[in-house]
Amino acid sequence: MIHYHPPLHVWTRHHPEAARIAQSLPRELLGLRTRLLVSDVCQRFGVATSTAMRAISLARRAN
DSSP states (O other): OOOOOOOHHHHHOOOOOHHHHHHHGGGGGGOOOHHHHHHHHHHHTTTOOHHHHHHHHHHHOOO
């Protein structure tokens, strides 16, 4: 029997943590460069780079 597992990025993209982080990001920070924000979000919330990128993307779309 073959078990299929979707690639890791599929799970990361839909991780609920990204939406929670996006809501807590202040609007003033969203004008900064993405690279600076990603490292800050990774350190502050203890998440991976892909989850941080997703959170920033969601926050920018919401504002």
